[in-house]
Amino acid sequence: MTKEQLTISLNEVIFFFTRAGFGVKAPIGVAEDFARSNVWIAENGFDPGLCSLGALDNIDSQASDLAILFKKTENGGRFYCPSDLYLSSLIASVSVVDRINLGIKDNELVVKNVDFPVLVIAAMGANKCNGLQAFWLDESNHEYLVRFTAEGVWEVVSSDSQPIELSKGANMIIQPISSEITHPYNASIKKYIAANEKEKILQSGVKVGENWQGIYDYFSRCLVKSTAESRASGAGAGMVDTD
Amino acid sequence: MTPDSKFSDISVDFMRSPEQVMRLDRMGSSHQTRLSFMRSLIRRMSNEKWQFECLRRDIDSDGYGVSVYAVNTPNRTYxxxxxxxxxxxxxxxxxVIAEVWDATFSLYDGVPTQEDIDYLVHNTPKQExxxxxxxxxxxxxxxxxxxxxxxxxSSLAxxxxxxxxxxxxxxYLMRTTAxxxxxxxxxxxxxxxxxxxxxRGAFQIELLAVYLIRWFTIDLVEYLAKKRGGNKAARLDPRISRFLGIGNSTGLGMAPFLLKHPNLIHSWVLAKESALARVRSIETPLNGSLEKFMQSLDQVSQHLKEWRVDDELQTSRIERLKSEIESLTNWCNNEINLVKPYPWNGIYQHTEDCYSLECQELVVSLIIEPHGSLVDDLAETMFSESIPKIQxxxxxxxxxVIVKNYYAWAIAIDFTTTKSQQxxxxxxxxxxxxxxxSRAxxxxxxxxxxxxxxxDAYELNEVLFSVDDDMLVGEFVLAHPQYRHIIRRIQNTFIMPYSEVQDNLLDESMLPLNLLRFKLAFFGASKFDPKSDLWTRICMYQGAPMPEHLADSGYDDWYFPVIPRGFI
Structure with a gap:
């Protein structure tokens, strides 16, 4: 499981990403949701390691923070990190979805300085937050608009060719879908029908690239070194089985 | 679930509660029932007339090489x-840490090409x-x-x-280890x-693989006997081949599975408990059902004589079970006890009042058995596609309130003691x-x-004392994300009450074996043979019809298998 080019299953995404999140000391409930978001990313044909390794690295190196606060505003509310660090997308994603699921009709939710916006998008997708859109300008001046137009249908409008999963550091604005937003000049528009993408993945598996090793390394932190004593606490210890 | 209107209203009154059912000691006394996954798979094989064929047998005179066994279902081949x-x-x-095995297997979706086999020959024998x-x-x-x-x-040769x-x-001839x-x-x-x-049903494809492995082991010994003995060699008597199961060693891997799939577990237990409740709610027994039950008491008595294990505790449980089944048989032979309304409930209640958990769960299995027409539809409900979601x-x-009502077992434990977290x-x-x-x-x-x-439930309960009742869960987990996991679980248990094991899995007295047996009984395993507190051997498909006998009458009568008549 440590090879650079690998095809894995969606079940392995759940297994390894949950524990990778736990490996950087995210609460287990948050790590579980992080893994579900990564399944959604994988089901839509993306390499889940691309954005998620960065998010885990940020927590591990204390470039991001799992602490989050919410402040009500005139139009809705704002999530932000109490420190100067990035707001970790692991905690931002679950908090945004929780807020949406509370059923409060916010005109606008702002997520300040989140490290990997696509993880917030993935959580929204995985939780079927239909009828909403999110847009942001990231720290490298790439502009994105994601619209969840119907159940299982979403589209990405981006200002250039940089893959959405690499977009980093942004203030996201989430609101009900509106036709008022104009597309950036030379915008690229891509529409996804999740069921079609997922069917392809179920037939072919999830291709993960070089970031996989980093995910596996965080996962490995949940493993306990094997010793003579611990070997004896495994089932079947001491047996040679001929019968 | 598709409720049977004739029974559903009244049968609810006969449901056993999660507090009674989801306790480790009772779970560790479980037996297969006619809803167990192997049983329902065999019924499907027979009803749908699945066809089996050996497509390839490239093995040497020692039996080493590659073989392919296919099953054709109505819609596809495996x-x-x-x-x-x-x-x-x-x-x-x-x-799990083994590196080599006598036989390794892949179940392929379709018919493999030579290219597929060339790929798998470099991977399947390596397993993990x-x-x-x-x-x-x-x-x-x-x-x-x-x-x-x-x-x-050598005998056949x-x-x-x-x-x-x-x-x-x-x-069994071979024992699967994963x-x-x-x-x-x-x-x-x-x-x-x-x-x-x-x-669709739980573990059907895995258990299909196991059924094919069992067939492979029997085919293999017959082939090798023929190689060794030539024309003198015999084939296994069909009654003996049917009596041969496939072994299995099960360890700790099953325990985390049970806890990580609460909705699935709820669907299994709900189906079994609904089946029991439907049977207990029958006022007048169906024709022939009591007679069939009395015959099954005889059969299970013989099965218990043949269930021999080294483990002292399990041996003593089997010995007690033998005398309890004898006692129950005598009780049932007294007409006064059965010739009255709700006889099945009477049998169950007598068993619960007088006998061990091992006997109670065995009787659950036996009284469900004659009621296929009443309960077999429940086998179709033993799966879940949902996952717990936080509300x-x-x-x-x-x-x-939910914590207090559904996790009373947890908040009553003193988690400050060493033994509660041993x-x-x-x-x-x-x-x-x-x-x-061992933590220490x-x-x-x-x-x-x-x-x-x-x-976790205990700790959450402690924290909740000091938090305002009006606060919403969403607001609470924003400030306390460490409780997200347990809150989601607790809320899920409120909806699916049979989903949670109601005992402390960290306790000094905790026996993982109980969890393993619970799951294996749902699979349809028999002859549990504990090798320690951590793992057990079992037999699967013992008594189940071989492929060529799936169309025979009695294809579904293989619960609590015994040595075939005429051989003892």
Whole structure:
């Protein structure tokens, strides 16, 4: 499981990403949701390691923070990190979805300085937050608009060719879908029908690239070194089985 | 669930509660029922007239090489690819950390090409060390019972049948030591096949692989006997081949599975408990059902005589069970006890009042057995596609009530004591083997698996005392994300009350074996043979019809198998 080019299953995404999140000391409930978001990313044909390794690295190196606060505003509310660090997308994603699921009709939710916006998008997708859109300008001046137009249908409008999963550091604005937003000049528009993408993945598996090793390394932190004593606490210890 | 209107209203009154059912000691007394997954799979095979064929047998005179066994269902074909090899005797271990096995298997989705087999020959024998593709549905391995394997071949080669007592004492020619499906090591995700009629039920594709492995082992010994004995060689008497099951060694890996799939577990238990309630609610017994039950008491008495294990505790339980079944038989032979309304409830209630948990659960199985027409539809409900979701809009006042009502067992435990947290569950870096360590004696408790349900519920309850009732769960978890996991679980238990094991899994007295037996009974296993508190051997498909006998009458009558008549 440590090879650079690998095809894995969606079940392995759940297994390894949950524990990778736990490996950087995210609460287990948050790590579980992080893994579900990564399944959604994988089901839509993306390499889940691309954005998620960065998010885990940020927590591990204390470039991001799992602490989050919410402040009500005139139009809705704002999530932000109490420190100067990035707001970790692991905690931002679950908090945004929780807020949406509370059923409060916010005109606008702002997520300040989140490290990997696509993880917030993935959580929204995985939780079927239909009828909403999110847009942001990231720290490298790439502009994105994601619209969840119907159940299982979403589209990405981006200002250039940089893959959405690499977009980093942004203030996201989430609101009900509106036709008022104009597309950036030379915008690229891509529409996804999740069921079609997922069917392809179920037939072919999830291709993960070089970031996989980093995910596996965080996962490995949940493993306990094997010793003579611990070997004896495994089932079947001491047996040679001929019968 | 599709409720049967004739029984559903009244049967609810006969449901056993989660507090009664989901306790480790009762779970560890479970037996197979007619709803068990192997039973329902065999019924489907027979009803749908599945066709079986050996497509390839490239093996040498020692039985080493590659074989392919296919099953044609109404809509598609599945193929078991078996690789057999010679291994050093001292490498033959049932543990996850084993490196070699006598036989390794992949269940392929369709009919494999030579290219597929060329790929798998480099991967399947490596098991966890190989990588698999969505075309592979199951990965498994097995080791021989050296004693029985050679005895059966040499007997058949001489034209004789094997010694039935020896055969009964082992029960199988090979013993599987792992069966992986659902996306493990790159195999197909469950979702790829979940909508196929034959795969919808729990573990159906894994148990199909096991059934094919059993057929392979019997075919293999007959083939090798023929090679050795030539024209003099005999084939196994069909009654003996039917009596041969396939062994299995099960360890700790099953325990985390149970805890990580609460909705699935709820669906299994709800189906079984609904079946029991439907039977208990019958006012006048169906024609012939009591007679069939009385016959099953005779059969189970014989089964208990043949259920011999080394484990002292299980041996004493079997001995007690024998006398309790005898006592129950006498009680049932007294007409006064059965000739009255609700006789099945009377039998159950008498058993619950007078006998051990082991006997109670056995009787549950026996009284469900004659009621296929009443309960078999429930087998179709024993799966779940849902996953627990956090209900952020729930006020904490409601959450507090749920904790109090559904986790009373947890909040009553004093988690400040050493013995209440004696153990911890973890994955070893050694092939990710699940282990159950002692917190005081072993390192690694900081990497504990999140199976600390009771403790987490207890801690949440303590925190909730000081939090405002009007606060919503969504607001609470924003400030306290460490409780997200347990709140989601607790809320889920409120909806699916049979989903939670209501005992402390960290306690000094905790026996993982109870969890294993609970799950294996749902699979349809028999003859539990505990080898320690951590693992057990079992027999699967013992008594089940072989492929050529699936159309025979009595194809479904293989519960609590006994040595076939005429051999003892």
């Amino acid at each position: 193929s078991l690819i078996a690789f057999t090899q010679d291994i050093p005797p001292n490498k033959r271990t049932d543990r 060390g190989g990588r698999f593709r969505p075309s592979e549905l199951v990965l498994a391995r097995a080791n021989k019972s050296l004693r029985l394997f050679e005895h059966v071949i 001489k034209g004789n049948q094997p010694d039935i007592e020896l055969l009964s004492s082992v029960g 069966i992986y499906g659902s996306g493990k090591f790159g195999c197909a995700d469950r979702e790829k096949i979940a909508n196929r009629e034959e795969c 952020v809009g729930m006020p904490l006042s409601q959450l507090k 153990h911890f569950w973890y994955y070893s870096e050694e092939k990710l083997e699940p282990r159950f360590g 004696d072993e390192d690694g408790s900081e990497q504990e698996m999140p199976l600390t349900i009771g403790r």
